[in-house]
Amino acid sequence: MELTLHHAHAWDLTPQQAIQVQRELAGFVRVEPLARPPQTIAGLDMSVRAEAVQAAIVVLALPSLVVIDQAIWRGPVTWPYIPGLLSFREAPAVLHALKQLHAMPDVLMADAQGVAHPRRMGLAAHIGVLLDMPVLGVAKSRLTGVYVEPDDVAGAQSPLQDGDETIGAVLRTRVGVKPLFVSVGNRMTLAEAVALVFATRTRYRMPEPTRLAHHLSRDQS
């Protein structure tokens, strides 16, 4: 499948250049309601083993959560992990894997931050701007922002803030588990992002899209 990239840029950059690219791309994030209820959602995840990276994508139908497509792409590691610059290590692999899908999902769910990032350009936002489509981020831990621990009740949430700005939501998906950090990647609202995470949750802490993608990337590595 062909991918149309918006605001494309080079990936072989120095950390300083990458930071500049993030500052430029941040201005293109659009927080707006979804045009229509999504019928498909894809979970994105990546694993690294030795010198190879595996990007995995699992597409599920909504609201059934039936798996309808999946893809894996393996390639060389080109960047180290640097907090704040994760997308320069993982995004290229994710884009390659997306090309292997039979059809573009309505929404993408990445295991990373969206705008809950120092420069509002986490992996989910980066992918979202390049593809100009709805993307949300679901991270297992905090990168930036302050919050109060949500109650230990499924569905409890509290805002993730950076000063006066709300950059995401801290959501408890199950009782007795650590909360997840949900944020908008592009073209959707925070409320919609939180609703999608909760709607795709089963009996685990992680929502099905990213949980399944995580297993796929690891089983293939």
Added chain:
DNA sequence: GCGACAG
């Protein structure tokens, strides 16, 4: 200079 720090 000292901590914090997605995966």
Added chain:
DNA sequence: ATCTTGTCGC
């Protein structure tokens, strides 16, 4: 993320 066995708890 990854390296790794058993083990505490519901």
